């Protein structure tokens with residue numbers, strides 16, 4: 001029997017979900033430490049046998065966190081060897097880590113190994129170096145700059161749709177990955193990676209997969225587990241490097257502002273700091289970071305949106321009505337964003353249920369207090385968007401897909417960090433505005449022409465890698481709404 005703990009379905013059955021409903025996440029069982037007054041650490045789970053935590057993390061880190069939140073609520077503590085870990089599951093606690101006391105936190109050490117792929121890019125660097133890189137990159141993401149990318153986004157959408165046929169079945173996740181990879185390549189590097197899309201995608205996927213475990217906050221202990229194939233990873237990295245250094249090379253030779261991110265990064269000078277620009281290696285690190293960070297996240301958000309729309313015909317009809325009225329018979333563009341409020345609400349609600357970045361980890365530099373407990377320096381704090389976004393205190397009937405939660409009035413009722421798909425504080429996603437624009441324009445430009453139907457036999461299950469993917473892909477059948 002499925003039962004609900006704080007809105008999360010927690011039965012342990014698996015099997016075909018012929019109705020299209022997502023498969024329940026099987027949760028691990030732990031022994032529990034109960035808090036006594038005067039305890040040094042908050043209550044939390046205890047392993048039932050040696051190595052259980054490592055195994056559960058490798059098996060499904062999201063399930064592990066859901067089980068902890070279900071049992072312990074806002075705050076849970078556990079230990080892996082000498083390492084203290086805390087799961088924070090309340091908007092105020094999350095705000096304190098990401099914003100109020102952000103200076104006391106670095107990203108968790110998993111990133112050390114991610115650096116082997118991303119070098120010292122925005123995602124992986126810390127402290128003054130991060131601030132400098134962020135200063136240099138920020139102008140490239142200003143509103144007026146990204147406004148110019150709208151046409152590229154819809155051009156790529158049009159191109160993709162020109163290959164679609166009525167009643168054809170395809171894996172919409174692969175389609176979305178190809179689409180967002182093409183867009184990130186063109187808008188940020190003015191390069192046509194489309195021809196090489198599958199090769200680059202394969203390399204990224206391989207790199208991502210071998211880094212999945214290494215990126216997690218518990219990683220130093222995971223080294224002891226058989227983590228897949230360093231050789232595969234090195235090959236993937238070499239392929240990515242070739243592509244990116246070629247782009248940088250081309251640009252240095254041809255010069256000029258091509259209106260893309262690479263131009264901005266090449267010409268950016270750190271006037272507030274050392275008065276210098278970026279080296280080729282720094283450019284490579286930022287380029288690869290943006291390639292990775294700006295591609296799969298948006299593709300996942302779109303895939304889950306198509307899935308949710310297929311399961312919610314009333315919402316889908318309302319979306320179509322908005323599109324038919326706001327952009328009748330023409331491609332939407334940047335200027336149309338204000339007249340597509342419902343499309344935005346659909347995307348917001350989709351990222352609530354399926355946040356592409358499903359958890360964030362931080363390491364405390366100094367001891368701090370939380371709810372009367374002292375957290376020792378070096379502790380890791382975990383925060384999960386997936387769990388927070390399904391908390392019935394803020395999102396009643398949390399499994400229901402309901403874009404009406406995103407009217408300005410409804411939104412104003414909730415604390416800010418009950419929803420944080422893009423993180424927060426100085427490390428907030430630099431591509432947030434880019435992602436909203438891309439998501440809205442792609443949903444609008446596709447949904448105005450097509451209805452996507454989930455194939456009956458499709459198993460729908462989340463796969464919490466670095467991003468939240470559909471584990472078995474997403475086979476959907478295209479139904480043409482109008483003549484394209």
Ligand code: HEM
Nearest residue numbers: 122123293294297298356357421422423427429430431435
């Ligand atoms: C739906 C799409 C996206 C989601 C959900 C998302 C989510 C996030 C989150 C949660 C973080 C913060 C991670 C942390 O604090 O540990 C982040 C950081 C980042 N994102 Fe995104 N992202 C998306 C799209 C993009 C796009 C389109 C780009 C670039 C074009 C991008 C580039 C970055 C970069 C460079 C960082 C690191 C920022 C820093 O630490 O200074 N993201 N993203």
